Amino acid sequence: MGVGIKVEHLNAWFGKTQALHDINIAIASNHCTAVIGPSGCGKSTFVRCLNRMHETIPDAKAAGKVEIGEMDVYNGTSAVSIRRRIGMVFQKPNPFPTMSIYDNVASGLKLNGFRDRKRTDEIVERSLKYAALWEEVKDTMHKKSGAGLSGGQQQRLCIARALAVEPQVLLMDEPCSALDPISTGKIEELIFQLKEKFTIVIVTHNMQQASRVAEFTGFFLLGKLIEFDKTEKIFTTPSDKRTEDYITGRFG
Amino acid sequence: MANAISTDFGAAPISLWRRGKDVGVTIAAVAAVILVLAPLGAIFAYLVYKGIGSINWAFLTQTPKPVGEAGGGMANAIAGSVLILCLGSVLGVPMGIGAGIYLAEYGRNRLGNFIRFTADVLNGVPSIIVGIVAYGLVVLTQKHFSALAGGVALAIMMIPTITRTTEEMLLLVPSQVREAAYGLGVSRWRTTLSITLRTATSGVITGVMLAFARVAGETAPLLFTAFGNQFWNWRVNQPTAALPLQIFTYAISPFDEWHRQAWAGALILIILIVVSVSAVRIAASRGMMKGN
Ligand SMILES: Nc1ncnc2c1ncn2[C@@H]1O[C@H](COP(=O)(O)OP(=O)(O)O)[C@@H](O)[C@H]1O
Ligand SMILES: [Mg+2]
Numbered sequence: 001m002g003v004g005i006k007v008e009h010l011n012a013w014f015g016k017t018q019a020l021h022d023i024n025i026a027i028a029s030n031h032c033t034a035v036i037g038p039s040g041c042g043k044s045t046f047v048r049c050l051n052r053m054h055e056t057i058p059d060a061k062a063a064g065k066v067e068i069g070e071m072d073v074y075n076g077t078s079a080v081s082i083r084r085r086i087g088m089v090f091q092k093p094n095p096f097p098t099m100s101i102y103d104n105v106a107s108g109l110k111l112n113g114f115r116d117r118k119r120t121d122e123i124v125e126r127s128l129k130y131a132a133l134w135e136e137v138k139d140t141m142h143k144k145s146g147a148g149l150s151g152g153q154q155q156r157l158c159i160a161r162a163l164a165v166e167p168q169v170l171l172m173d174e175p176c177s178a179l180d181p182i183s184t185g186k187i188e189e190l191i192f193q194l195k196e197k198f199t200i201v202i203v204t205h206n207m208q209q210a211s212r213v214a215e216f217t218g219f220f221l222l223g224k225l226i227e228f229d230k231t232e233k234i235f236t237t238p239s240d241k242r243t244e245d246y247i248t249g250r251f252g
Numbered sequence: 253m254a255n256a257i258s259t260d261f262g263a264a265p266i267s268l269w270r271r272g273k274d275v276g277v278t279i280a281a282v283a284a285v286i287l288v289l290a291p292l293g294a295i296f297a298y299l300v301y302k303g304i305g306s307i308n309w310a311f312l313t314q315t316p317k318p319v320g321e322a323g324g325g326m327a328n329a330i331a332g333s334v335l336i337l338c339l340g341s342v343l344g345v346p347m348g349i350g351a352g353i354y355l356a357e358y359g360r361n362r363l364g365n366f367i368r369f370t371a372d373v374l375n376g377v378p379s380i381i382v383g384i385v386a387y388g389l390v391v392l393t394q395k396h397f398s399a400l401a402g403g404v405a406l407a408i409m410m411i412p413t414i415t416r417t418t419e420e421m422l423l424l425v426p427s428q429v430r431e432a433a434y435g436l437g438v439s440r441w442r443t444t445l446s447i448t449l450r451t452a453t454s455g456v457i458t459g460v461m462l463a464f465a466r467v468a469g470e471t472a473p474l475l476f477t478a479f480g481n482q483f484w485n486w487r488v489n490q491p492t493a494a495l496p497l498q499i500f501t502y503a504i505s506p507f508d509e510w511h512r513q514a515w516a517g518a519l520i521l522i523i524l525i526v527v528s529v530s531a532v533r534i535a536a537s538r539g540m541m542k543g544n
Contacts, residue, residue, distance in 0.1 A: 051435070084436070088435035090431060096433075
């Protein structure tokens, strides 16, 4: 079951440059929330602060309060255990190149010390089905390398890998930007089904995509959250001039 | 028709000049390959020609006969080489890989640069000096020559090569692969060992085998460490025969019989290297297929 996310006074830096300024947002559980904005406005930085991936970059730091369900992300919980409960899908599909498809999906379990073979089989099958990849790979998943799939299949494999560890939240950073329209369609369909089980935050460059998949949308500009509201409202009657300029294509 | 213009490209005949260039470059590439392989083939063929006649059961199973007696073999030297190379690898491979991991994953600082510089200098140190160091470190403290001293000398020679190739192979692993593991909640050290190192396995193995093959034929560092031995020895703290030493002794001797045996020894040495390198490669690719 998904959980909500509460962000208060979140700031983030790369070295001395501040990339996020005082972000406050409440993300609803079991819904899909889109993050939009021009390149370099801090969308990736924002989602990477939610599961503390931000701090894996040298000299990067974040401060503020992030609560995911009952969990206080920046206080009293280790980064590793946070990331185990929050799945992440990256812009560029990144399967482990030397692992088979099966091992890719099972990797999160295996690397964290889960040893039950039969349970692993079940979880791999279920995750591949969630990610709508099962039919395409079920006969070859033990032999074929994850790197041998097409771009769209690789991205669905990465989704399956993220789902296998049963996260409560799924963060997706422009998951379709490297994909063709058909693969994109498949992943959007997937998001629809996944939000019954998970809370989804999706970064996207594509405003049609945001309006198709997300109930809520946040608009970022220069490291600030300019506006956050129901997607419909953002795209029809935004209350900030800058949001309107962006969605009507006046800049970005 | 704007369309026709763009589709015409594919149908345009390829000019004779371009075809000629294509053929020319292909021939040049093939010639380069032959040029590289020719010395290797020539060395191997010459070793076989000179050495195969003296390889027989006695050569592979007996110790050397005293001067003047015919027959005898290099069995103890073959065994000694295997022993010394195993010791060298056991000491050198983990240290080299460990240092390479440090440099790639944590070494972007002064200490890292210092280690890099040290490794590069060590790579250029003449092997006889490495032998003297091992002599000082092991032989003088143990008070006698030993296989262990030989192993230490070879390990010192292997470490810099393995360190630098491991570092480079790990740095070739895209950062997205590491991120994928961090995103799954895998700790940093676990990611390094189970993901990054594993992704780079075949490159790391290449580095290890390069270092191994290079030291397998070294004579100088063994002269006053393993020292050589006319008899069988399996104890790591005793003087031990080694193929390169035996070949060296026999080759500079005035006896024809010993010259023939030196050729045979050289052939065996090269076979030993080829077989172990291939075995490791095959084992590694099998292991990777299985997914562990
Ligand atoms: N690894 C990094 N080191 C330094 N600055 C970075 C790094 N990654 C991103 N930035 C900077 O942080 C700001 C926000 O980047 P990002 O969150 O990636 O934007 P977006 O995902 O919206 O395109 C940009 O100005 C970018 O230049
Ligand atoms: Mg981004």
